[in-house]
Amino acid sequence: MIPATLTPATHLAAFLASAELVATTSLTAHDSVVVEEALERSFPGTPSWSPRGRYGRFLGEATSVSESATLQIAHDRLVNPVLAELASFRELQPGWDGEEAAKPSAAAINEAARFARIAGITENDLEPTLHVDGSVILEIAEDIGSLRFKGDGQIIYALSETGYGVVPFDGFTIPEVIWPALPV
Amino acid sequence: MASLFQKLFGRRSLSDPSMEDCTSCKATFATAREANPSSSRAAKIDEAQPVCRCQNYSVSEFSSGPVGSDEVLIRVLVAPQHMDKKKGLPKAAALSDAERSGLSVFREHQATDDEIRRVAEGLVKTARAAQGDKAGVFGVLRMPCATVRACRAEAEDTPAYCVYDTAEKHIPSHAETFQRVHGVDDGLRDERRKLLYAAVKSEFVAVDKFRNGLLADLAPKSGSNS
Numbered sequence: 090m091i092p093a094t095l096t097p098a099t100h101l102a103a104f105l106a107s108a109e110l111v112a113t114t115s116l117t118a119h120d121s122v123v124v125e126e127a128l129e130r131s132f133p134g135t136p137s138w139s140p141r142g143r144y145g146r147f148l149g150e151a152t153s154v155s156e157s158a159t160l161q162i163a164h165d166r167l168v169n170p171v172l173a174e175l176a177s178f179r180e181l182q183p184g185w186d187g188e189e190a191a192k193p194s195a196a197a198i199n200e201a202a203r204f205a206r207i208a209g210i211t212e213n214d215l216e217p218t219l220h221v222d223g224s225v226i227l228e229i230a231e232d233i234g235s236l237r238f239k240g241d242g243q244i245i246y247a248l249s250e251t252g253y254g255v256v257p258f259d260g261f262t263i264p265e266v267i268w269p270a271l272p273v
Numbered sequence: 274m275a276s277l278f279q280k281l282f283g284r285r286s287l288s289d290p291s292m293e294d295c296t297s298c299k300a301t302f303a304t305a306r307e308a309n310p311s312s313s314r315a316a317k318i319d320e321a322q323p324v325c326r327c328q329n330y331s332v333s334e335f336s337s338g339p340v341g342s343d344e345v346l347i348r349v350l351v352a353p354q355h356m357d358k359k360k361g362l363p364k365a366a367a368l369s370d371a372e373r374s375g376l377s378v379f380r381e382h383q384a385t386d387d388e389i390r391r392v393a394e395g396l397v398k399t400a401r402a403a404q405g406d407k408a409g410v411f412g413v414l415r416m417p418c419a420t421v422r423a424c425r426a427e428a429e430d431t432p433a434y435c436v437y438d439t440a441e442k443h444i445p446s447h448a449e450t451f452q453r454v455h456g457v458d459d460g461l462r463d464e465r466r467k468l469l470y471a472a473v474k475s476e477f478v479a480v481d482k483f484r485n486g487l488l489a490d491l492a493p494k495s496g497s498n499s
Contacts, residue, residue, distance in 0.1 A: 178354070180404070181354075181403060181404050182402070182403040182404065183403065184400065184402065184403040185352055185354065185400060185403040185404045185408070186351065186352040186354075186355065186370070186400060187349075187351040187352065187395075187396030187397065187399045187400035187408070188370065188374070188377070188396065188399065189311055189312070189373075189374055190352075190370075190403075191312070216357055216364060217354075218354055218355060218364045218365075218366040219352075219354045219355075219366060220366055220369045220372075221366075221369045221370050221373055221374075222312065222369070222372075222373055226364075226366050228357075228364055228365065228366070232467075232471065234467060235365065235366075235463055235466075235467060237459070237463055239459075245459040245460055245463055246460065246463070247460060247463035247464040247466070247467045252464075253426075253460035253461060253463060253464035254460040255458065255459055
């Protein structure tokens, strides 16, 4: 059940505001580089706006929810340097490495940006970079390891503390295996 | 005395150099060169010649011979996305070509200034066409061949990377490093990249320090390195 004071709409509004997202109708929006992302989700389990305990575990009852929204991002207005750099990847063309690198995947950029937002960590802790296949990598400071996003709903991780592998990523919850690697 | 393998199959064992093996390796690389898409080269080579089997043979008619483990390889870096601006060092992702079409490198002791200069100009031209003047030569990553060949993840008992002498007609010192990716999942690929990077990152040479500033004028234009 969704708490009466925290409806899906208010949660989503807060999420959008905190994520430095810019609507094209905004008076302050730059019209140079605006990218659009359709954000949709529907799931049978507990919604992410339910109360959470340690490490983001849900405390609320399960329910069934779906929602959608359009996100529009102008990267030159982004204050967070990590999000700004991720958004700048959209402008790259094939061959950006001087050889045969693929154009970065828009879906991968979106996933990496969602991770950076919900992790709430800064440019001192995460370094965005690119695999030549077009997937997006967030390198964690102090050589702790890397998280790679291909835009397929998964995170490929290689971390000093927890080893390596692939875990599902819904865009809203940080997988438990990744928590120990994130800066406190 | 002929081995049982020779008696049965009429050839020497796979670990012995032979004309057949050499021909087979050259054929594999010739086929891989035409691979479409080129991004599948690393997988095709690993599938056809597993466990770096062709490292002992020359795979190019333009080569002076297989790459020795005592050689040093140099990789020219032109993408700002592969540089950590705060540390002034490359990022591990700069090695990701080894999982795809092959990580092109020079054999340091063979590469002439002219060769390096010509290739670097081509890289910069391509990169700037794709992303503007913020691309340019940041420096080179020196990688001891023995270090590359020794790299492997903790549970692995075979090498993760191979180095081949893929010389080209106008770039005789050209070589390539490939990660052995056939049948390997993404997690292990990323782990290997992390390990190789950790082993070579200290060998980065900034562009102004490399060969008396040979490529200094190809550095990213001032103020465009965002």
